Amino acid sequence: MKKTLLLLVSITVSVLAMSQSTDNSSTKPKLDLAGRAADHLMIQYGSDSWTNRPDSVRTGGFSRHFNIYFMFDKPFKNNPKLSIAYGIGIGSSNMFFKNTYVDVKSNSSKLPFTNVDSANHFSKFKVVNIYAEIPVELRYYSNPVDPGKSWKLAIGAKVGSLVKTYTKGKNLVNKSGNTIYGTDYKVKESSKGFFNGTMLAVTGRVGYGIFSIDAGYQFNGVLKDAVGPTMHKFSLGLTISGL
Numbered sequence: 001m002k003k004t005l006l007l008l009v010s011i012t013v014s015v016l017a018m019s020q021s022t023d024n025s026s027t028k029p030k031l032d033l034a035g036r037a038a039d040h041l042m043i044q045y046g047s048d049s050w051t052n053r054p055d056s057v058r059t060g061g062f063s064r065h066f067n068i069y070f071m072f073d074k075p076f077k078n079n080p081k082l083s084i085a086y087g088i089g090i091g092s093s094n095m096f097f098k099n100t101y102v103d104v105k106s107n108s109s110k111l112p113f114t115n116v117d118s119a120n121h122f123s124k125f126k127v128v129n130i131y132a133e134i135p136v137e138l139r140y141y142s143n144p145v146d147p148g149k150s151w152k153l154a155i156g157a158k159v160g161s162l163v164k165t166y167t168k169g170k171n172l173v174n175k176s177g178n179t180i181y182g183t184d185y186k187v188k189e190s191s192k193g194f195f196n197g198t199m200l201a202v203t204g205r206v207g208y209g210i211f212s213i214d215a216g217y218q219f220n221g222v223l224k225d226a227v228g229p230t231m232h233k234f235s236l237g238l239t240i241s242g243l
Contacts, residue, residue: 036147036243042069042135044214046237048093050222054229056113060098061124065235067091069135073243080144085137085243091160091199093233096126104167104191111194111228120180122169122187129192129222131160131199139243147243151208158216160199165192194227196220205239214239 044067050059069089076082099121103112137156141147169187172180179185203216218233 036073036075036145039070039072040242042071042087042089042239042241043067044237044239046214046235048095049234050095050231051234052229052231056100056115057229057231058098058100058113058115059095061096063093063095063126065091065093065237067133069133071135071137071241071243073139075144081141083139083141083144083243085135085139085154085156087135089133089135090163091131091133091158093129093131093235094126095128096124100125101169102127102167103189104165104194105189106194109227111223113228118175120172120174123171123173123177123179125167125169127167128165129162129195130164132163133158133160133199135203137203137205141243148209152205152212152243154203154205154212156203158199158201158203160201162192162195162197162199164190165195166190194223196222196224199233201233201235207239210240210242212239212241213237 044065046065048063048065050057053059067089069087071085071087073083073085076084099115099117101112101114101116101121102125103114104127106112135156135158137154139152139154141150141152143150167189170185171183172185174180198220199218200220201216201218203214205212205214207213214235214237216235220232222231222233223229
C-alpha cells in the first residue's frame, strides 16, 4: 500500500523535474490560460484500510472513503504546466468490521475491539470518521490550456480536523446468523474520544482528463496515543476533477 503511494509520488516528481528542465531551456511563446477555470470541485471515492492492524482488529467488507473539496488552482507564471492548488472540504472514512464490536463510548483507557463470533452481533458494522479537511497539491499538466485533454500528475498533503466519529450496526443476529429484530434494525453510537483529532496525510494522483487514480497515507495514528494499536490509514481510489 505504501509502495503504491511512493510510486505515484516518484513518477510525479520525475515528470515535474523533467518538465521544469525542458521549459527553462526553451523559448516557447506564452500560453493563454484565460479560458481555464481557476476553481472547481474535486470528488474522490475509493477504498480505505488501516495498516499494522493486530488480529483483534478484524476489518471486513469494502471499507471506503468519500471526499469532496472546493479547490482553487493557481498556475505558475514561469511554467504554466505547473500549478499550486489548495482548498477546503469534507472527508469521510467508513471502516467495516467482521463479527467485531467497536465500543467507541467505552469508559476504559483503551478502545475495545470485541470478538462477538459466539454472541449476538450485527451482520453489518462500521466505524465512521468525518473530517473537515484542507488539501494542497503541486500539479503538472501536459496540456495546461485544456486540462480536459491533458495528462495530469499531482503530489500533495492534507490536514483534517475530526468533526464526528460514530459506529453503525445493522441487523442484529444471533450466533447462528438468524435475525433478531428484522433486517432494518439499526443502532448508532457516537463518540470521538479515542480517535486522533488531527489527520495528517500525504497524497498523490495520476490521470487523464477529468479522471485520475489517487492514493493517500495518514502518517499520524488513526487512534490517539496509548488508547489502542498504532494504525495508519491508507486510501486508494478514483478522483473526478475538472483540473
